[in-house]
Amino acid sequence: MSAARTVTTVAAGLGFTEGPLWTADGRLLVVSVSRGLIYAVPPEGGEGVVAAEPGGNPTGLCEDAAGTVWIAQGGGHAPTRSLRPTVPSLQAWGDGRVDDVAVDGLHAPNDCVVGPDGRVWFTDPRGSALDAEG
Numbered sequence: 001m002s003a004a005r006t007v008t009t010v011a012a013g014l015g016f017t018e019g020p021l022w023t024a025d026g027r028l029l030v031v032s033v034s035r036g037l038i039y040a041v042p043p044e045g046g047e048g049v050v051a052a053e054p055g056g057n058p059t060g061l062c063e064d065a066a067g068t069v070w071i072a073q074g075g076g077h078a079p080t081r082s083l084r085p086t087v088p089s090l091q092a093w094g095d096g097r098v099d100d101v102a103v104d105g106l107h108a109p110n111d112c113v114v115g116p117d118g119r120v121w122f123t124d125p126r127g128s129a130l131d132a133e134g
Contacts, residue, residue: 011041011048015081019111021061023069027051031058031071036082038071038093054091054098055084060111062120068094070120072109090122 015034022028028041029051036055039048057080060072075088090102090109112122 008045010043010045011039014039014041014048019058019060019072021063021069023063024067029061029069031061033057033059033074033078034080036080036084036086038069052093052098053082053084054086054093055082056080056086056088057108058091059109060122062112062114064114064120065118066094068092070112070114070122071098072112072122073100074108074110075106077108088124090120 015032017030017032019031028043030039030041032039036053036058037050038052038054040051041048054071054073056076057074057078058071059074062070071091071093073086073089073091075086087103088106088108089100092099092101106124107126110123110125112120115121
């Protein structure tokens with residue numbers, strides 16, 4: 001028999017969130033796909049604070065050894081509140097700036113991770129998520 005588990009909401013009202021990341025400096029970050037924002041969320045609970053606006057539909061986060069946060073950016077594949085123009089890409093966030101790094105030929109980058117070799121790996125699904133043949 002399993003023990004009872006407690007679920008705690010640490011922040012609400014951030015839109016459709018994905019891609020949680022604990023950074024090396026102890027921050028909890030999440031992306032708001034529907035708002036084109038990255039929020040810093042206090043782990044003890046409270047209001048999320050806008051940390052960056054990558055625009056479009058950010059869907060995943062990862063951090064490299066240098067502290068750069070990488071953003072899987074779906075572009076405008078879904079409605080967003082952000083007015084910052086963007087295209088499907090891999091973005092780098094550091095020093096207060098969000099830069100598009102990889103843009104050519106991408107469809108809708110989704111999740112990302114930094115591998116043991118230091119490379120950033122990400123998915124770029126094609127077609128509908130509901131397509132049985134995809």
